[in-house]
Amino acid sequence: MGSSQSALNFGAGPAKLPRExxxxxxxxxxxxxxxxxxxxxxxxxxxxxxxxxxxxxxxxxxxxxxxxxxxxxxxxxxxxxxxxxxxxxxxxxxxxxxxxxxxxxxxxxxxxxxxxxxxxxxxxxxxxxxxxxxxxxxxxxxxxxxxxxxxxxxxxxxxxxxxxxxxxxxxxxxxxxxxxxxxxxxxxxxxxxxxxxxxxxxxxxxxxxxxxxxxxxxxxxxxxxxxxxxxxxxxxxxxxxxxxxxxxxxxxxxxxxxKGGVEAMEKQSDEKSKLLYETMANSKSYYCCPIDANVRSRINIPFRVGGKMGNEALEAKFLEEAEKLNMFQLKGHRSVGGIRASLYNAVSLDDVTLLVKFMMEFQKQNPVNN
Structure with a gap:
């Protein structure tokens, strides 16, 4: 595992706590x-x-x-x-x-x-x-x-x-x-x-x-x-x-x-989830969230890689490459599969920005034929 100083923890729980x-x-x-x-x-x-x-x-x-x-x-x-x-x-x-x-x-x-x-x-x-x-x-x-x-x-x-x-x-x-x-x-x-x-x-x-x-x-x-x-x-x-x-x-x-109370946490939560969902929407279905748009979570965001049904080999590679960049606990729940990013309060907007940057680069390096 990489340096704890720079690890990006997207685990669903136990989850990231504020470093301070x-x-x-x-x-x-x-x-x-x-x-x-x-x-x-x-x-x-x-x-x-x-x-x-x-x-x-x-x-x-x-x-x-x-x-x-x-x-x-x-x-x-x-x-x-x-x-x-x-x-x-x-x-x-x-x-x-x-x-x-x-x-x-x-x-x-x-x-x-x-x-x-x-x-x-x-x-x-x-x-x-x-x-x-x-x-x-x-x-x-x-x-x-x-x-x-x-x-x-x-x-x-x-x-x-x-x-x-x-x-x-x-x-x-x-x-x-x-x-x-x-x-x-x-x-x-x-x-x-x-x-x-x-x-x-x-x-x-x-x-x-x-x-x-x-x-x-x-x-x-x-x-x-x-x-x-x-x-x-x-x-x-x-x-x-x-x-x-x-x-x-x-x-x-x-x-x-x-940090500004629940109001500040809500504002940051909306910004983080919007960034991740917009990245998926702009990926031309390379990244797909299976949840109805009107009830999609701001907090736990599941998605598939390589198309709507997901490509398991590509998802395994996604997780492997993510860990090389010190991004951990992105694997979806065993009952669901795919990828899941949990964006709890201690996960910063900068953390999510680095995640979506990786997602866009991964798509560029691993194209699929639809």
């Missing part, structure tokens, strides 16, 4: 606040960690303008654990829930929820993700406890361009790949959650933002570590949390604030 944050973490790793010990050696009930926990919560609240009637939790178990936690905490209200399955992760969430109640699919699962049916055609269950969707499908490159209208039914939204990349009206949601390992930190912690009225009715079988009501009561320190992950996340959140 990593350098700060490095400088403090052996002795946090000159205490002579690392943060990973300190008690999770120490004043030092309690301050980190509080500051991280306050940063989330400030960046997303979270209303006072919402609580912020830091959970363990990753996104998959939260798939279960959502159902364990909320489906008990009526025994049923609506799920919009638009790709891999919403599909996994719906499957997990079937263990705890009835799941109603708002529309038939597509054979191949890449679109979102018009919400006027969605088949809502009038008894649903909540409506669940994934704002941005990391694997499939599908992103919701709107917040669904659910006529007052609480919305649960997985924002793992899009959290802190755009402005969000939190008041439209019952629950927002996101794994940190894409835009806001390392793996090991999940941010959950939950409206207070949705607390207090978990299933009796809900484990304490997944019980939103209990975790809220314990201020996210029911047991030993992932202290290092929360510590790094707090620094990333402060970095976002220093």
């Amino acid at each position: 944050v990593l350098e700060q973490v490095q400088s403090e790793f052996l002795s946090y606040k000159k205490m002579g010990m690392s943060i990973i050696e300190m008690s999770h009930r120490s004043k030092e960690y309690m301050d980190i926990n509080k500051n991280a919560q306050q940063a989330v609240r400030a960046l997303l303008k979270v209303p006072d009637n919402y609580n912020i939790l830091f959970m363990q178990g990753g996104g998959c654990g939260t798939f279960a936690a959502v159902a364990l905490n909320l489906i008990n209200r009526t025994g049923t829930a609506d799920y919009a399955v638009t790709g891999t992760w919403s599909g996994k969430a719906a499957k997990e929820a079937t263990k705890y109640g009835k799941v109603n699919l708002l529309f038939p699962k597509a054979d191949k993700p890449g679109s979102i049916p018009d919400q006027r055609t969605w088949n809502y269950d009038p008894k649903a406890s909540y409506v669940y969707y994934c704002d941005n499908e990391t694997v499939d490159g599908v992103e919701f361009p709107y917040v669904p209208n659910t006529n007052g039914v609480p919305i649960v939204c997985d924002m793992s790949s899009s959290i802190m990349t755009k402005k969000v009206d939190v008041s439209k949601f019952g629950v927002i959650f996101g794994g940190a390992q894409k835009n806001i930190g390392p793996s090991g912690v999940v941010v959950v933002i939950i409206r207070e009225d949705l607390l207090g009715n978990p299933m009796t079988v809900c484990p304490s570590v997944f019980d939103f009501t209990h975790i809220n009561k314990e201020n996210s320190i029911h047991n030993t949390p992932s202290t290092f992950s929360v510590y790094v996340m707090e620094k990333v959140l402060q970095w976002i604030i220093e």
Whole structure:
């Protein structure tokens, strides 16, 4: 692998973190606040960690303008654990829930929820993700406890361009790949959650933002570590949390604030994705994105090389040549194939500029006969 100093990391998660944050973490790793010990050696009930926990919560609240009637939790178990936690905490209200399955992760969430109640699919699962049916055609269950969707499908490159209208039914939204990349009206949601390992930190912690009225009715079988009501009561320190992950996340959140907040991240996200999509559009179908144009992700961008169906030999060469230039983790998810560039907050416009420069040169050096 090439020099870490110059590596361009387009991984889908764990993903690139701001270098300034990593350098700060490095400088403090052996002795946090000159205490002579690392943060990973300190008690999770120490004043030092309690301050980190509080500051991280306050940063989330400030960046997303979270209303006072919402609580912020830091959970363990990753996104998959939260798939279960959502159902364990909320489906008990009526025994049923609506799920919009638009790709891999919403599909996994719906499957997990079937263990705890009835799941109603708002529309038939597509054979191949890449679109979102018009919400006027969605088949809502009038008894649903909540409506669940994934704002941005990391694997499939599908992103919701709107917040669904659910006529007052609480919305649960997985924002793992899009959290802190755009402005969000939190008041439209019952629950927002996101794994940190894409835009806001390392793996090991999940941010959950939950409206207070949705607390207090978990299933009796809900484990304490997944019980939103209990975790809220314990201020996210029911047991030993992932202290290092929360510590790094707090620094990333402060970095976002220093860079201009969510508004600045959204502006940069739009610029990065526009540059990459325009490069594909100008390639005369040499690079092709299989996702419907109106729901293409700004964050995770899958594409094929060498034509609409892709040329696997050419894609393998593309990845090989990219790594020679220190561009890493561009291989598409194993279930999809092709190429995928993930443009999270720490990926700069300069990084994407270098990627598209390589893409244009690669096309010139490796023409195909259409």
